[in-house]
Amino acid sequence: MENGVVRRRRRLTASLLLVAAVSLAATAGSLARIAGVETGGLAGSPAIELLKARFRRPDAVPFPKANPHSPGKEDLGRTLFFDPRLSRSGSVSCASCHNPSLGWSDGLARAVGFEMKPLARRTPPIMNLAWGSAFQWDGRAESLEHQARMPLTAPDEMNMTMEMVIERLVAIPGYRALFAQAFERPDAITAESVTAALATYQRTLVSGRAPFDRWVAGEESALGPDAKRGFALFTGKARCASCHSTWRLTDDSFHDIGLTGDDPGRGTFAPPSVVTMQRAFKTPSLRDLRLQGPYMHDGSVRTLDDVIEHYVKGGAKRPSLSPEMRPIALSADERHDLIAFLSSLKAEPIRVELPQLP
Ligand code: HEC
Ligand code: HEC
Structure with a gap:
């Protein structure tokens, strides 16, 4: 019961946050338009700098007080x-x-x-x-x-x-x-x-600096023109950033993006009346995406082209489908640009020290 109350409160905060996110995304959309799709040509413009700032990496890893790092x-x-x-x-x-x-x-x-x-x-x-x-x-x-x-x-x-x-x-x-x-x-x-x-x-497992991070930090040549156009699409007309937000490219929230399959996802913990939590799953980060797939909670989408195709179509129409999921018109070049942007979120793998087992 206690838990239910806490959850409901969280959900309330989550939906308030969602409203905030939607309006942020709306500004992001208009900003990208101000900046022009060819963001490369407007390097350093205030609009594009504002947009980039939303994706800037933090400096230090946060550890909770109850379990500090040593x-x-x-x-x-x-x-x-x-x-x-x-x-x-x-x-x-x-x-x-x-x-x-x-x-x-x-x-x-x-x-x-x-x-x-x-x-x-x-x-x-x-x-x-x-x-x-x-x-x-x-x-x-x-x-x-x-x-x-x-x-x-x-x-x-x-x-x-x-x-x-x-x-x-x-x-x-x-x-x-x-x-x-x-x-x-x-x-x-x-x-x-x-x-x-x-x-x-x-x-302590944190992505290395990707070409995208270097671009956000001001290194103009870190991204090619296609990845820059992809960023404008991602934050603009394709609406990806309304869910894949912040430097981790996730809002840490739950959405039904209209995949097939009957896993109730977040719906297991929400009453049926909370319609948008049915078949909703946590937005995954898009950093260091395995470019060869498979994708989604059930591995049902094979390639990045198929992922983009899913968003172009807008997902299965049903009451739980996120209101952010609407068909998008994307040309072949625009699809290529989006994938170039996603690839720019990939860093060199971090060095892993394998332990000696006692
Ligand atoms: C309504 C919120 C929302 C929007 C808008 C959205 N995504 Fe997603 N995205 C998600 C969620 C949630 C998942 C996981 C869904 C699942 O597994 O059931 C996901 C999964 C993905 C994945 C697979 C990642 C993985 O590790 O499996 C990729 C790639 C992706 N999205 C890219 C995009 C792109 C590109 C756009 C814009 C065209 C976009 N997303 C728009 C919420 C969203
Ligand atoms: C048999 C394969 C398997 C093993 C072994 C395994 N995991 Fe996982 N892990 C998964 C799967 C599958 C999920 C997703 C489960 C779900 O969402 O229901 C997951 C989810 C996670 C997540 C959540 C990630 C996120 O983004 O929310 C963390 C953290 C994690 N595992 C850590 C661990 C740790 C620590 C161990 C060892 C104690 C471990 N896993 C062992 C398969 C495995």
Whole structure:
């Protein structure tokens, strides 16, 4: 009940925010028109500079007061993340699905879990989540600490209980030392410290500087003219930025974009009367997008061309469809420009130090 109230309040704030976002998007649209589609020609114009400022990267990673960063916690979190002993079978680690060499995902349309069972949803990449406010495609986890328990204890994922996780870790001498160092106390191996360390490590996973970031920071030659036109479309006529907003290219909110499939998504937590939350999923970040796909919560869209085609058509008409989803007319050149912009959000992969398992 209590939770329901909190959620409803959040939803209210969310819809107020949505109104704000829609009007922001409207200004963004007119700004892009002022700037002209050929933004390259208007480099440095006040309108385009204002637009760019909305996508500027923050300087520092935010860590919550309740779980501040420490190098010891980060190291421990990294070790746990790559350790398959955290699964019942002893063969699945977080990194089995969130594989750094596959953009912190698995390259599959839908994840494969315990005993090779296909799961219902695609594995999302886990970059830039320190700034997130709701986790999982349906937002059912409210923090990374809360989220970390879910794959550990899901029967079709790592299939453990938190008691079994603790029991296993306590039996490994190297872990006793790592936990004691990270939490500055003996007997620190608890469910809370396991999830705190995993969350801390994940908060340190931040996209590198992409060509788009260098352009936003003033390096005019960092983007080609097609990507600049793509940015104008993205923030203007194509309306992408009404949901893919901020430097992470997500509003961290939930929308039904009219895909096929009957997963209720956010609707699981909203009464049927909250129509726009039915079949709604969290807006994914578009940074470091795997350019070879597959895309969406169910991996149902194969290529970027198909993604653009979906937005051009506007998605399945139904009551829950986001009001931002309307057919858009885009020429072949404009589609190319949008994809050039999306590609400019890709940075060199960050360097990953693989831990030595104790
Ligand atoms: C079997 C594959 C698999 C394993 C193992 C796995 N995950 Fe995931 N992960 C997924 C899938 C699938 C989702 C999306 C689930 C959903 O939304 O219902 C997900 C979602 C997440 C998210 C939410 C991301 C977002 O943008 O909201 C985080 C964070 C995450 N996993 C971290 C972890 C951690 C930490 C571990 C290890 C303790 C782990 N995962 C193990 C497949 C996996
Ligand atoms: C109404 C909000 C909204 C608008 C407008 C919107 N998107 Fe999305 N976008 C989403 C949501 C929500 C998803 C995930 C949907 C799902 O999986 O069910 C998504 C998914 C995507 C994906 C797949 C990402 C991934 O990791 O799977 C891409 C690429 C994308 N959008 C690009 C765009 C582009 C380009 C535009 C403009 C033409 C656009 N979006 C407009 C909300 C929006």
